[in-house]
Amino acid sequence: MISAPERRVPSSELTPVLYRVVERRRETDDVVTLLLEPLDGERLSFRSGQFNMLSALGVGEVAISVSSSPHDSGPLRHTVRDVGAVTHALCSSDVGDVTGVRGPFGTDWGITGRPNSYDTVVVAGGIGLAPLRGAIEELVAARREDSGRVFVLVGAREPAQLVFLDDLAAWEEAGAVVRSTVDRPATGWSGRVGLVTRLLANAGFDALHCRVLMCGPEIMMRFTARALEELGVDPASVWVSLERNMQCGLGWCGHCQLGPLLLCRDGPVVNYLEASALMNERER
Ligand SMILES: Cc1cc2nc3c(=O)[nH]c(=O)nc-3n(C[C@H](O)[C@H](O)[C@H](O)COP(=O)(O)OP(=O)(O)OC[C@H]3O[C@@H](n4cnc5c(N)ncnc54)[C@H](O)[C@@H]3O)c2cc1C
Ligand code: FES
Known part of the structure; x- marks a missing residue:
């Protein structure tokens, strides 16, 4: 037996x-x-x-x-x-x-221990930067002459909701291209205004040779993925982090099920090709 x-x-x-x-x-x-x-x-x-x-x-x-x-x-x-x-x-x-x-x-962003000659574009909405912070630290620390560039594109509803301001400055100092934008400006804000999708076209990454790591509200990820595709980015190179109600974390209880996926085990990081059809099923 x-x-x-x-x-x-x-x-x-x-x-x-x-x-x-x-x-x-x-x-x-x-x-x-x-x-x-x-x-x-x-x-x-x-x-x-x-x-x-x-x-x-x-x-x-x-x-x-x-x-x-x-x-x-x-x-x-x-x-x-x-x-x-x-x-x-x-x-x-x-x-x-x-x-x-x-x-x-759960799954990870797939960058640990893997040098990459392609550009890495990190796109975050609000607190969506939290699951990406460790990856950015790793990418920035591992950058070499022959590795791809790191782009950090961040959007928030208002300036007061931008997180990790010291880190954004440190990543820029360390050679990453960092851009932030807010939906609604506040008094004293002299930065960019508009959705995070507006940062994509002029960021300067190589759309044909890049990978994208993305986390934020699902509507933001959908519009960003669509805009990336219009720029020529292959959807198979886009990775998103999805959130659902988690209980056991071990693939036992089914609370985190999304279509065929148990997100505690098969996610939270999922390739956009797989995620896109499922994300369309419901909006949080
Ligand atoms: C893989 C994963 C990673 C996460 N990482 C973070 C993180 O780094 N930082 C962080 O602040 N939160 C994160 N979350 C979301 C966090 O788990 C929820 O905010 C939390 O479960 C809410 O619990 P609560 O008891 O405080 O509020 P509840 O009373 O349970 O919920 C309050 C509100 O939050 C909504 N909500 C509950 N659970 C979720 C969820 N999973 N996703 C979105 N909305 C939810 C509810 O619908 C309700 O509107 C993550 C979730 C997942 C699945
Ligand atoms: S949280 Fe229990 S199966 Fe995913």
Whole structure:
């Protein structure tokens, strides 16, 4: 009799490991970055684009992307937007508070350890920059003379909702092309106004030799993918990160199902060719 291969599930996938908040940074009115260190043992390893289930003890558990780089030996970073009970409890954590971490889960942006001669275009809407932050850090750190250029194109509803302003400046300083835009300007804003799609045509990337990593509201990703295709970008070179309700994170409960995909296992990072038909099914 042939027995099914045994899948050994690391205990950190089933049981939250306790981490302490060692730093709390306010990014915007409703977005906070938590820097976490394990109470005992080693910090977990992950790849850019993966997520953890973070628990606010006594309140609940939610999926939050890791926003640090896998090569960063410091605390684990998660950037959380306060939208409901659990994210509110997480955003209200103080330095010294304890939170549970289960993971990492899901697919990644596919860049770790892979030099690339093509340009990489990162497109983010609002807090969609959080799941991409680690990848950008990796790409910027790994840039060599013979590697492709890195483009970071960011859109937000208002200037006050732009996250990681220090990082944007540091990436530009390190050689990335960084552009940001807002839908609605505010007093004192002298930057670009308009949707993120307006940044694409003049950014200067090689549309025929690039890969695109994208995260944001699905309507923004759809319009951006369409505009990229008009510029000549192959949809098979476009990768998106999708969000759905996550519970187990292990492909067991079905809560995160999107068509044939279980997004905790087959996502969150999915090729646009596969994602596009499914994204059209529903709008968040
Ligand atoms: C793979 C993945 C990665 C994520 N990464 C991040 C991240 O880095 N930072 C971050 O702030 N959030 C992230 N999210 C979204 C986060 O999980 C939800 O905001 C959270 O579950 C809301 O829980 P809550 O109890 O605070 O609010 P709830 O009371 O559950 O929800 C409040 C509102 O948020 C909406 N909502 C709930 N879950 C989601 C979801 N998964 N996607 C979109 N809207 C949702 C609800 O419809 C409702 O309108 C991610 C989600 C997934 C699936
Ligand atoms: S969250 Fe349970 S199957 Fe994906």
